[in-house]
Amino acid sequence: MKVELLPSSFGNGGSASQRQHLTCFLIDDIVSVDAGSLGLAASDAQRESVRDVVITHAHLDHIAGLPLFIDDLFSQLESPVVVYAIQDVIDILERDVFNWSVYPRFSELTNQHGAVMRYQPIPVGGTFSVKHLTFSEIEVNHKVPNSGFVIDDGSSRIALTGDTAEMDGFWDAIDAFAPLDALLIECAFPDEMSELADVSHHLTPSQLNRELEKFKQDCPIYAINLKPTYREAIVRQLDTLAIPRLSVMESRRTYEW
Ligand SMILES: [Zn+2]
Numbered sequence: 001m002k003v004e005l006l007p008s009s010f011g012n013g014g015s016a017s018q019r020q021h022l023t024c025f026l027i028d029d030i031v032s033v034d035a036g037s038l039g040l041a042a043s044d045a046q047r048e049s050v051r052d053v054v055i056t057h058a059h060l061d062h063i064a065g066l067p068l069f070i071d072d073l074f075s076q077l078e079s080p081v082v083v084y085a086i087q088d089v090i091d092i093l094e095r096d097v098f099n100w101s102v103y104p105r106f107s108e109l110t111n112q113h114g115a116v117m118r119y120q121p122i123p124v125g126g127t128f129s130v131k132h133l134t135f136s137e138i139e140v141n142h143k144v145p146n147s148g149f150v151i152d153d154g155s156s157r158i159a160l161t162g163d164t165a166e167m168d169g170f171w172d173a174i175d176a177f178a179p180l181d182a183l184l185i186e187c188a189f190p191d192e193m194s195e196l197a198d199v200s201h202h203l204t205p206s207q208l209n210r211e212l213e214k215f216k217q218d219c220p221i222y223a224i225n226l227k228p229t230y231r232e233a234i235v236r237q238l239d240t241l242a243i244p245r246l247s248v249m250e251s252r253r254t255y256e257w
Pocket residue numbers: 057059142163
């Protein structure tokens with residue numbers, strides 16, 4: 001399985017930087033998990049190949065690129081972009097994003113080939129297929145309706161939390177999928193912002209370290225969803241903690257498991 005975190009910001013020279021405002025993972029260049037920068041940073045080939053988008057939750061940094069992606073492709077789509085999410089997340093997208101005020105309700109629009117967007121509700125705590133991948137939905141602990149996932153391509157398996165605070169059920173659930181090949185877990189704020197992390201249901205390096213005491217598997221661990229302003233502080237604190245097998249996921253790099 002190949003995973004690429006798309007970039008979402010530019011450095012002084014105009015090239016992509018590691019500051020991560022938006023979250024969007026492309027799996028094998030055809031399935032997107034979250035769509036924060038999908039309409040902005042997908043390559044030309046990825047723009048042509050991605051038609052399936054799985055959403056963890058409806059916070060803007062995870063969905064900002066979805067309306068733009070569909071808008072950009074509108075006239076040339078020969079099949080609809082399929083958006084997979086739990087029903088609560090679909091309801092938020094329809095009410096607050098694709099509501100004719102913020103953006104058109106693409107689920108009701110067609111081009112010359114037919115529908116341009118379709119929702120696929122996913123079963124809470126269940127499994128579903130997207131292309132060659134099997135997803136298992138597992139609830140995490142965030143402020144809004146949300147999903148974490150185990151993603152299986154038949155030969156490798158990864159777990160991804162989306163945004164979350166401390167969890168219990170997630171760790172029990174992913175044990176059933178051992179052995180995992182990788183764990184992608186959020187670390188949004190530095191330790192000195194633990195109060196904000198608590199109220200907004202995110203993790204700091206120290207909290208992540210405590211969470212990982214519940215993780216019994218031996219696989220690479222990647223910190224994701226670092227708030228860009230605090231990236232350097234978070235990286236420093238993670239380095240100090242020296243958590244075994246943990247590194248910070250970098251954008252525009254292909255990870256393969
Ligand atoms: Zn969030």
